[in-house]
Amino acid sequence: MQLRTLAVAAVDVVAGLAIAHMAYVMALPEWYIFASDAAVYILCGVALLLVSGLAAWRDHRRRQRKNIDRVPLLPWRDIGALSLFGGLILCAFGAMGLLTG
Incomplete structure (x- = not known):
């Protein structure tokens, strides 16, 4: 039992x-639940491009700092480069998917 x-x-x-x-x-x-894979790829690519823009801004602030000993915690240049590359690739795949149907 x-x-x-x-x-x-x-x-x-x-x-x-x-x-x-x-x-x-x-x-x-609802638009996200029923979105195609290509649309989701483009959304993720745009999100990565926004992260890349944030990283570029933070890297610019790092280069313009007055106290050279205040080193940032995160490697913004590398984060920006990787997110830019990933965002462009995802947007390209998403655009190819939308164009081919």
Whole structure:
């Protein structure tokens, strides 16, 4: 009898997780849920390009600092270069996907 109760409790937990996942998915906007893969690639590419812009701004501030001993924690030049490359690649793949259908 205890094994059956444990199995029912496990099924209830799994069902609860599935309902929580559905609530999370339904919280996303409808245009994003039904977006094509190409559109999602372009959105991710644009997000990476924004990160690259932030990194360029932070690197400019690093180069213009007055106290040379105040070294930043993050390598903004490398973050900017990698996010720019990744963003351009994702946008290119997304544009190819949108153009080819």
